[in-house]
Amino acid sequence: xxxxxxxxxxxxxxxxxxxxxxxxxxxxxxxxxxxxxxxxxxxxxxxxxxxxxxxxxxxxxxxxxxxxxxxxxxxxxxxxxx
Numbered sequence: 001x002x003x004x005x006x007x008x009x010x011x012x013x014x015x016x017x018x019x020x021x022x023x024x025x026x027x028x029x030x031x032x033x034x035x036x037x038x039x040x041x042x043x044x045x046x047x048x049x050x051x052x053x054x055x056x057x058x059x060x061x062x063x064x065x066x067x068x069x070x071x072x073x074x075x076x077x078x079x080x081x082x
Contacts, residue, residue: 010041 008016036044 010038010045011036014041014045
């Protein structure tokens with residue numbers, strides 16, 4: 001089992017994940033959360049992830065709907081030309 005000193009804080013772990021997604025380097029020692037408890041930080045992370053998920057789903061649905069409409073328009077145009 002890892003010792004408590006070798007386990008990164010939640011802020012460090014979240015920062016590392018975010019920087020990896022954005023292809024940026026980050027120094028874990030530069031991460032700090034002054035005045036925030038772990039519970040408060042976890043709540044913030046949970047809300048951010050929930051919002052990101054909703055936006056991603058909404059964007060995906062809109063993209064697929066637009067593509068399907070364009071394909072159907074092209075199909076109807078193709079039949080009209082026959």
